[in-house]
Amino acid sequence: MATGRTHRPATRSRGIPEATVARLPLYLRALTALSERSVPTVSSEELAAAAGVNSAKLRKDFSYLGSYGTRGVGYDVEYLVYQISRELGLTQDxxxxxxxxxxxxxxxxxxxxxxxxxxxxxxxxxxxxxxxxxxxxxxxxxxxxxxxxxxxxxxxxxxxxxxxxxxxxxxxxxxxxxxxxxxxxxxxxxxxxxxxxxxxxxxxSIELQILAFHEQRKAGEETAAGDGALPAAAPRGAAAADSSADQGPDGDVPAVMPA
Amino acid sequence: MATGRTHRPATRSRGIPEATVARLPLYLRALTALSERSVPTVSSEELAAAAGVNSAKLRKDFSYLGSYGTRGVGYDVEYLVYQISRELGLTQDxxxxxxxxxxxxxxxxxxxxxxxxxxxxxxxxxxxxxxxxxxxxxxxxxxxxxxxxxxxxxxxxxxxxxxxxxxxxxxxxxxxxxxxxxxxxxxxxxxxxxxxxxxxxxxxSIELQILAFHEQRKAGEETAAGDGALPAAAPRGAAAADSSADQGPDGDVPAVMPA
DNA sequence: CCATCTTTGTGCACGCGTTCACAAAGACAT
DNA sequence: ATGTCTTTGTGAACGCGTGCACAAAGATGG
The missing domain is CATH 3.40.50.720 (NAD(P)-binding Rossmann-like Domain)
Incomplete structure (x- = not known):
């Protein structure tokens, strides 16, 4: 990950594991998207797929917050958005x-x-x-x-x-x-x-270096055992990535210095 | 950390744990700084302090790369810079x-x-x-x-x-x-x-939300058990800075979209 | 009201990462 | 050469996080 916590050895808030806290924003984003599409409820399986995590992990994460789901149905999207927002402290300014x-x-x-x-x-x-x-x-x-x-x-x-x-x-x-x-x-x-x-x-800089490490490893493995895991990915369509035009004024102090 | 790895469940490269790989760039940066100051050798204790980690962890991390230290002396800065750079694949373009x-x-x-x-x-x-x-x-x-x-x-x-x-x-x-x-x-x-x-x-966005969570927790603890670590929190509700501070024009595509 | 079906919530086991603590190794002085 | 002192390298224990697998809970249909 691009980020890393500093200090705070193993301090747990109210029993909510740090790893879970780090995933809550992810769930929240997925839920917000569902909310905007007016989806009323979502199952742990669906939501997990949207957030890119294991469904069991997601359920366990939610279990730390309380029992907000309904068995046989799933989770109420709006209610869950509110609960996670509140837990993360996003209901305040x-x-x-x-x-x-x-x-x-x-x-x-x-x-x-x-x-x-x-x-x-x-x-x-x-x-x-x-x-x-x-x-x-x-x-x-x-x-x-x-x-x-x-x-x-x-x-x-x-x-x-x-x-x-x-x-x-x-x-x-x-x-x-x-x-x-x-x-x-x-x-x-x-x-x-x-x-x-x-x-x-x-x-x-750290993120790139970690990528380089794995990249190098891949290049090395390619000679050895053929894992055959690399299929030619199918292009999904000629897309256009739009971007914002104006950039900040140049020539100033660089945002970040060389590592 | 601001970043999070995706996929790759537990793939280990050549026995080098993922957590160690993530710290190598940190060590490398500290070592580079030492190198520029022409420091010849450094102990695990000193380097660990510079990198903000536990010295035992640092030694174990290095042990995955090999035995590059000298007991009673420490690590040769230049040599270690080279070894880590090579391991991370930074010796190539x-x-x-x-x-x-x-x-x-x-x-x-x-x-x-x-x-x-x-x-x-x-x-x-x-x-x-x-x-x-x-x-x-x-x-x-x-x-x-x-x-x-x-x-x-x-x-x-x-x-x-x-x-x-x-x-x-x-x-x-x-x-x-x-x-x-x-x-x-x-x-x-x-x-x-x-x-x-x-x-x-x-x-x-995720990083900020995680910070907000801890911030909220700190604010909440201040009422309960006196941990003593929390100085009186500043009032938050004070006047807003500038009222005209409309956020960037929405038509302008932001560098990153809202979560 | 009962049976069935779906989905949650979680007990449990496993593996990774961290930390302690110490023996081994080498430098250095005498 | 021998002893002392410093610092590495690592064995072992512990704790956290993950994922499986299943029982409990509730919805749904007859």
């Missing part, structure tokens, strides 16, 4: 700040997935004075000097770090000192934080 | 294509971590004809129509998908059909691929 408005920071600011689940981008912060006041995704960028005030005024408890690696720890320290207790770190650095602060890491 | 040059795709194209490890951005691909020829990060964007030819001409085996969710599966199918066997997926969708193809997923 989570103001988020993004620090480091480079390419990646701008991409995150434009990310549509924020608003759709209780997250609200409360502020964009960058160390470059030239960026100050400049709107990104409709939100004016503020200077790092005001970081503490911004955090406190908005009651922010979740911070996103998209600065270069060299600045990440400093920014992290300031965020934590100002009251942030959850951090999503895109900078390729190991952040050290006090107990009680959660850090999750997203690291593109 | 990996041409990579990025499909979907929106905000996120552009950020990835500008990502410095590519070139520094055997990865080379061979091409940028987008479905928007208006993007064609336009240089991003010094590389001209090419149209989706030429996807298959680009893959084959460059011998690409690793593809990065940064398209909207709706286009991801189609793009994935075309990439796989053209010969790509490893995919890094940034679109919030479960991709289905044939056996033999590795998919890794990076999903910002």
């Amino acid at each position: 989570w103001p988020v700040v993004i620090v480091g408005i480079g390419n990646l920071g701008a991409a995150l600011a434009n990310y549509g997935g924020f608003a759709s689940r209780g997250f609200r981008v409360a502020a964009l912060i960058d160390a470059d004075p030239a960026m100050a006041g400049k709107p990104v995704a409709g939100i004016p960028v503020q200077h790092t000097d005001d970081l503490e005030k911004i955090i406190k005024d908005n009651g922010v408890s979740i911070g996103v770090i998209a600065t270069p690696a060299g600045a990440a720890q400093q920014v992290c320290d300031r965020l934590v000192a100002a009251g942030v207790t959850s951090i999503l770190n895109f900078a390729p650095t190991v952040l050290s934080v006090p107990d009680g602060v959660d850090v999750r890491k997203v690291d593109l | 990996w041409p990579v294509v990025i499909v979907g040059i929106g905000n996120l795709g552009a950020a990835l194209a500008n990502y410095g971590g590519f070139a520094s490890r055997g990865f080379r951005v061979a091409a940028l691909i987008d479905a928007d004809p208006a993007m064609a020829g336009k240089p991003v990060a010094g590389i001209p964007v090419q149209h989706t129509d030429d996807l298959e030819k680009i893959i084959k001409d460059n011998g690409v085996s690793i593809g990065v998908i940064a398209t909207p969710a709706g286009a991801a599966q189609q793009v994935c199918d075309r990439l796989v059909a053209a010969g790509v066997t490893s995919i890094l997926n940034f679109a919030p969708t479960v991709l289905s691929v044939p056996d033999g193809v590795d998919v890794r997923k990076v999903d910002l």
Whole structure:
């Protein structure tokens, strides 16, 4: 996975395993899609297929939340959406700040997935004075000097770090000192934080390296035993991948530094 | 972690556990930093601290690669850098294509971590004809129509998908059909691929939701048992930053779709 | 009301990953 | 050469996560 939890050795919330928590958003996404199609109920088998997991695992995951299913029928989609949302804390508003408005920071600011689940981008912060006041995704960028005030005024408890690696720890320290207790770190650095602060890491470079490892292994195996597992995949259709046009301003601080 | 592996139930390469493979890039980064500071050797304790892991775990991880340490001394930094690089397949050139040059795709194209490890951005691909020829990060964007030819001409085996969710599966199918066997997926969708193809997923929305879960738990605990670790949480309801902060225009396709 | 059928919820076993704790190995000083 | 000291490499125990397989529960039809 592209992400990895940091710290918190084996802390379990109220009996909900960490692995289950990590899958809840997946289920929630699949359920939301069903909800939009006005599907009333769904079986564990169907939902598991949509989420790409084993159906037994899904049932066990749900069993940690309670008995929300009906035997012989399945799960009520709307009800389950609500229960999972509540469990994940998405029924409340989570103001988020993004620090480091480079390419990646701008991409995150434009990310549509924020608003759709209780997250609200409360502020964009960058160390470059030239960026100050400049709107990104409709939100004016503020200077790092005001970081503490911004955090406190908005009651922010979740911070996103998209600065270069060299600045990440400093920014992290300031965020934590100002009251942030959850951090999503895109900078390729190991952040050290006090107990009680959660850090999750997203690291593109690591993901690619893991892929390269498996790729190399595949290339090596191809000489040895023929597993024959590689059928020529059928093209599903001449598709068009549309993309958004405008990209963030270039020439700024790179979103992420080399590993 | 922000990422999660897909498929591949318990496939182990040559005895190297998957969890270990996922940590090798972490060690490699720490070692590279040491190498740049001309540190000749490092103990498992020091390196573990730098990588943010347990020293016993680190030693066990290295033991899967072989006995590269010297008892009483530690590990030779340069030698270990080489061994890990070789194990991860980073001593060879990996041409990579990025499909979907929106905000996120552009950020990835500008990502410095590519070139520094055997990865080379061979091409940028987008479905928007208006993007064609336009240089991003010094590389001209090419149209989706030429996807298959680009893959084959460059011998690409690793593809990065940064398209909207709706286009991801189609793009994935075309990439796989053209010969790509490893995919890094940034679109919030479960991709289905044939056996033999590795998919890794990076999903910002999921990461935030997991953080929200823990954040909510922390807020809830503060009332109950005094763990002592939680300083008084800041009020969250305070005034919103800017009212005019409308999220990005929805007509503009976001780099990643809402979950 | 009873039989049947579907689907949930979970007890259980297994395997992976983590951590402890220590013996073996080598460096270094005398 | 011998003893001491440091640090590796790993055997073993433990805990978490996964998946099977099935009993319990409820819907549905007669």
